[in-house]
Amino acid sequence: MSKFTEELKKNTPSVDTSYRIGMRVVKTAVAVGICMFISLLTGGMESVPISSVAAIVTIRPTQGETIRTGVFRLAGTVIGGALGIVAVVIGLFLPYYSNGLFAVVIPLLLIVNLYLCNLLNLKDSCSISCVVTIIVAANVYVDATAGEALAFTLLRLRDTFVGVTVASILNILPYIFGKVVEFSNGRKA
Numbered sequence: 001m002s003k004f005t006e007e008l009k010k011n012t013p014s015v016d017t018s019y020r021i022g023m024r025v026v027k028t029a030v031a032v033g034i035c036m037f038i039s040l041l042t043g044g045m046e047s048v049p050i051s052s053v054a055a056i057v058t059i060r061p062t063q064g065e066t067i068r069t070g071v072f073r074l075a076g077t078v079i080g081g082a083l084g085i086v087a088v089v090i091g092l093f094l095p096y097y098s099n100g101l102f103a104v105v106i107p108l109l110l111i112v113n114l115y116l117c118n119l120l121n122l123k124d125s126c127s128i129s130c131v132v133t134i135i136v137a138a139n140v141y142v143d144a145t146a147g148e149a150l151a152f153t154l155l156r157l158r159d160t161f162v163g164v165t166v167a168s169i170l171n172i173l174p175y176i177f178g179k180v181v182e183f184s185n186g187r188k189a
Contacts, residue, residue, distance in 0.1 A: 036048050050156055051163040058073055058164050058168065066167060076124075077128065084149065085153055087102070087106055087137035106138075114130065
């Protein structure tokens with residue numbers, strides 16, 4: 001028990017009074033604000049959480065990490081969405097699906113999901129892909145058609161794309177702006 005207590009103490013967060021708000025925090029907040037405005041203009045309130053979360057998850061300390069995270073996020077959304085549609089289609093043909101059989105089908109599809117992500121060397125997409133499978137399978141009502149599931153998935157993919165794109169642009173802008181300033185000052189860009 002003392003080893004557990006030691007580990008707990010060692011891994012318990014503490015207050016860092018030296019922390020100052022940095023550029024990544026500002027870029028994240030601005031990205032979320034932009035995503036919210038774009039979502040309200042294009043998809044309504046339903047799109048706000050998906051695009052905003054995509055932006056938050058995508059922004060990383062470096063431009064390269066941001067792009068990489070965005071690519072994996074989009075790939076996971078595509079795979080998860082496709083398997084979510086499969087769950088909806090299975091539900092159309094499987095008796096008792098809506099009475100609880102979905103609790104067997106969806107976890108089996110998650111095994112397929114994780115297998116595909118690992119097979120395609122998209123290990124960083126595993127979590128989001130599983131989340132999207134569950135979101136599509138659970139949020140498209142049980143009597144939905146495959147077309148309705150596809151439409152729902154495409155909207156979520158669009159929302160994710162908005163968040164990833166906004167985050168990527170905001171994270172790259174300071175770099176581009178810095179190169180323009182260097183160039184205008186006579187330095188090589």
